Amino acid sequence: xxxxxxxxxxxxxxxxxxxxxxxxxxxxxxxxxxxxxxxxxxxxxxxxxxxxxxxxxxxxxxxxxxxxxxxxxxxxxxxxxxxxxxxxxxxxxxxxxxxxxxxxxxxxxxxxxxxxxxxxxxxxxxxxxxxxxxxxxxxxxxxxxxxxxxxxxxxxxxxxxxxxxxxxxxx
Amino acid sequence: xxxxxxxxxxxxxxxxxxxxxxxxxxxxxxxxxxxxxxxxxxxxxxxxxxxxxxxxxxxxxxxxxxxxxxxxxxxxxxxxxxxxxxxxxxxxxxxxxxxxxxxxxxxxxxxxxxxxxxxxxxxxxxxxxxxxxxxxxxxxxxxxxxxxxxxxxxxxxxxxxxxxxxxxxxx
Numbered sequence: 001x002x003x004x005x006x007x008x009x010x011x012x013x014x015x016x017x018x019x020x021x022x023x024x025x026x027x028x029x030x031x032x033x034x035x036x037x038x039x040x041x042x043x044x045x046x047x048x049x050x051x052x053x054x055x056x057x058x059x060x061x062x063x064x065x066x067x068x069x070x071x072x073x074x075x076x077x078x079x080x081x082x083x084x085x086x087x088x089x090x091x092x093x094x095x096x097x098x099x100x101x102x103x104x105x106x107x108x109x110x111x112x113x114x115x116x117x118x119x120x121x122x123x124x125x126x127x128x129x130x131x132x133x134x135x136x137x138x139x140x141x142x143x144x145x146x147x148x149x150x151x152x153x154x155x156x157x158x159x160x161x162x163x164x165x166x167x168x169x170x171x
Numbered sequence: 172x173x174x175x176x177x178x179x180x181x182x183x184x185x186x187x188x189x190x191x192x193x194x195x196x197x198x199x200x201x202x203x204x205x206x207x208x209x210x211x212x213x214x215x216x217x218x219x220x221x222x223x224x225x226x227x228x229x230x231x232x233x234x235x236x237x238x239x240x241x242x243x244x245x246x247x248x249x250x251x252x253x254x255x256x257x258x259x260x261x262x263x264x265x266x267x268x269x270x271x272x273x274x275x276x277x278x279x280x281x282x283x284x285x286x287x288x289x290x291x292x293x294x295x296x297x298x299x300x301x302x303x304x305x306x307x308x309x310x311x312x313x314x315x316x317x318x319x320x321x322x323x324x325x326x327x328x329x330x331x332x333x334x335x336x337x338x339x340x341x342x
Contacts, residue, residue, distance in 0.1 A: 011256045023256050025276055028236075029223060029245035038240055052200060061232035062248065065199075066240045069209055074200035075233065083229075085182050085194050105196055 005169055007033040008149070022149050022171065024120055028062065037168060038063065041118065041146045042070035044166045048143055051113040052076050054135065056102065056127055057083070063148060064118035073116070076108040078131050089137055093130035102127065104134045111139030122147040122167055125156025132163060176340055178204040179320070193320050193342065195291055199233065208339060209234065212289065212317045213241040215337045219314055222284040223247050225306065227273065227298055228254070234319060235289035244287070247279045249302050260308055264301035273298065275305045282310030293318040293338055296327025303334060 007030050009023040027033045041063065050073045055064025057079045068075040081090065081101050092101040109115060115135050117128055122145075132142045142163050150157070150167035157165050178201050180194040198204045212234065221244045226235025228250045239246040252261065252272050263272040280286060286306050288299055293316075303313045313334050321328070321338035328336050 009257065014256050021256050025248060025255070025257070025279065029247050029279055031222075031239075031243050031245045034236075034239065034245055035243065051202075055233075058229040058232060058250075058254075061229060062226075062236050062246065065205075065233050065237050068202075068205065069237045069240060072202050072206065074202045074205055076200050077196060077233065079229075084196070085185050085192050086180065086196075108196065108200055 002032060002036055004033055004037060008169065022121075022169075024059075024148060027148075034066075037148055038066045038070055040168055041148070041166070042067045044146060045071060045116055045144055049114050050116050050143055052109060052140070053116045053118055054078055054104075054131060056117075056119055056131060059121070060119040063120055067116065067118050067146065071116075076104065076115075078102050078104050078134065089134055091130045091134045091137070093126045095126065096124075102130055102134065104131075104138070106138065109135060109138040109140040113140045114143040115140045116143055117145045118147075119145075120148045122150040122156045122160075122165070123154050125154075125159035128156070129159050132160070173203060173207055175204055175208060179340065193292075193340075195230075195319060198319075205237075208319060209237045209241055211339055212319070212337070213238045215317060216242060216287055216315055220285050221287050221314055223280060223311070224287045224289055225249055225275075225302060227288075227290050227302060230292070231290040234291055238287065238289050238317065242287075247275065247286075249273050249275050249305065260305055262301045262305045262308070264297045266297065267295075273301055273305065275302075275309070277309065280306060280309040280311040284311045285314040286311045287314055288316045289318075290316075291319045293321040293327045293331075293336070294325050296325075296330035299327070300330050303331070 007027040014021040053068035178198040185192040224239035
């Protein structure tokens with residue numbers, strides 16, 4: 001077992017003073033660390049039927065496809081507004097200040113599909129909750145959620161308590 | 172051998188009239204198609220030493236990490252300006268109208284590293300050429316470039332003739 005936390009770079013006062021940023025690029029560039037992180041996440045869901053893995057633009061595009069590849073599932077991107085080229089479903093969610101929205105292709109998920117949501121970071125859980133609503137609006141089932149890093153003090157897990165939530169590194 | 176082109180959705184007049192857009196989200200959501208596309212790209216480079224695979228924000232984040240995982244290499248993101256949290260190197264390049272820039276972490280590549288550049292689309296080749304210059308400015312060697320789709324009439328390959336270039340689907 002390698003110490004994955006040792007591969008995460010901690011950057012104080014980024015993006016603003018008082019915030020400690022956990023930079024996973026140092027984990028990503030390490031071949032062994034990358035493989036471990038993907039396999040730990042994927043193995044959690046190995047015994048379940050997973051049809052599709054969803055990743056959220058932009059950093060969520062990194063781990064979700066690798067988990068999809070490992071699980072022999074398909075990959076579905078959830079993107080910022082007006083980026084997807086075909087018919088879209090949209091969901092807005094609250095930020096610390098203001099609102100944002102995410103979109104998915106309407107034909108990306110079929111009714112009854114078992115879907116996994118993978119992202120690098122679980123903070124307040126707002127994006128993941130909105131993504132789950134998008135999946136359900138298209139008739140999909142959220143079989144679980146997986147995160148590389150969980151910031152426990154932000155209590156995102158409480159917002160996602162309707163779903164099995166797994167994270168690798170808790171801070 | 173499956174017909175991967177059958178899994179690519181063609182969208183006329185997107186993003187503007189007269190443009191035929193090749194949408195790979197229909198390929199991505201197909202588990203067999205996704206696996207084939209990744210393995211074909213990765214197998215091309217299986218006999219070479221590849222230390223790192225680079226993906227370019229945002230759609231390039233999808234295939235490059237899977238190829239890195241398959242090749243037991245690390246993954247390095249190249250991002251739009253001011254997105255990476257640590258010390259960065261920057262490279263500007265020309266667009267049809269105007270300029271854009273991409274950035275990489277200065278410590279992402281070590282001198283002598285063999286680096287693969289993977290993106291979903293080879294169009295004019297401007298982004299890939301700028302990425303190669305970034306890699307070389309940090310002392311890395313560009314061992315090759317791989318693309319899912321190549322738009323041959325845009326002649327991007329000519330701009331990249333210093334490197335081995337592979338693409339899966341030519342249009």
